[in-house]
Amino acid sequence: MKAVLATDLSAASEATIENETCLECLGRIGVDEMHLVTVIPSNVHAGMPGIDFEKRRRNAISNYERVIGDAGFDVETHVVRGTPHRRIRGIAETIGASLTVVGSRGKSPLENRVIGSTARNLARTTETPLLVNRIEREADDPAVVRQHLFQRMLYATDFSENAERAFETFSYLRHATQEATLVHVETPKDPGLAEDTDPEGRLAELADQLEAWDIETRIEVRQGDPADEILAVEDAVDPTTILVGSRGHSRLRRLLLGSVSEDLVARANGNVMLVPPRM
Template sequence: MKAVCATDLSAASEATIQNETCLECLGRIGVEKMHLVTVVPANVHAGMPGMDFEGRRKRALKRYRRVIEDAGFDVETHVVRGTPHRRINGIAETVGADLTLVGSRGKSPLENRVIGSTARNLARTSERPLLVNRIERGVDDPEVMYEHLFRRILYATDFSANAEDAFEAFSFLRNATQKATLVHVRTPKDPELPDEIDPEAKLAELAGQLEEWGIETETDVRDGDPADEILAAEAEYDPTTILVGSRGHSRLRRLLLGSVSEEIVARADGNVLLVPPGAHSR
């Protein structure tokens, strides 16, 4: 597997890169090559008075590369100019990446942009699985919220085709996942599920598949607003990562799609893995 790791060279966005356990987790799910990408905004120039952007960027990327290579990955670096989420998506397409990784907070003293807004834009536009790695907020020297990225997964489903695509991510996550909580939210905002779909039975069926892989599972059917209930489940079960379909329109009902997944990215305490429609059919 190949992963694109987007960095703005801030203390926050380098937290995953510098964390050996996080790198080990990526290796456990099959990542072998990392493409480090930093996007230079159009209004930043190397010759700006008092700013050694180019030198600092080169030194930071050299340091990151050494850390990732020492962890056993092949590494390629990319420095591009333009709109961050567009350029990151473009490189992911060009190199055939299986996963895009981005930090969820941090304002770069080098590039003067907010990586959090890039994460939200990627959540709306990425055509490949996107891992939003949650970094500590409000501290000068932040660390990742969870070193073990995939140890405990909360999978939220509306039983749509996109949710099924997200579930297929367990095919590679199972090598790093010990426990999974499967959540379905019933909501009055959407039509009822067809009579032939019993949420409890459907979740139990999915749980059985994971248990065959040795993953401890539990299920939870909740009622209320989808985003609120998924985040309440996160608070209750303390997963290291929430796994959801990122967008698409369910023929059954609109639930874990579009605005809901973006709200989860913005409000979740831990990591979020978003899987777009058709991600595993490439």
């Protein structure tokens, strides 16, 4: 299983790469080949006086390559030029990656939880499952917020086809997952389900599948704004990662995140894994 690990060589990226627990989690779900990617922005030119960005990046990324190799992965590095999210996405698609991992800071100085432009653009356009790995923001020596990436999962579903695809990732996440909380939020604005549908019964069926893999599972049906309610559950159960399909019901959102998914990526306390629809 191949994974792309995107880095801008910042202290936050270093925290993701050098955290042994994160690497162990990736190995546990079947990742054995890691592609380490850093992108030199198009507006940075090799001929700029006194600066050789490409050489500096190659020297820095070689240190990360050793860390990943020592952890037992086959590793390949890519130092490329262009628009970061487009080049990262292109490499993931070219190598047939099963997962893309990108680090993202937590709270902004304005107390508004945001993600960086690269993570946001990847979330909106990726055709590969994307793990937004949350990093401490206000720290000189930042650390990952949730070290055990897949130990306690919060899976949010609207029972759409894409939500079902997100659930399918438990087929490999289960090797690192011990607990799971399954959540559906009923909302009058977009009910999405037939009147005779039993959300609790459908969640119970999914829970039975996870229990068969020895994953301790609980279910919860809520009413209200989906993003708000899912984040309330996050506060209550403290998952290591929220798992969600990356687009909602609308067929017009083929290149955009559904509003719920975008809210979760921007506002969640911890990691968020987005699974895009089949293309």
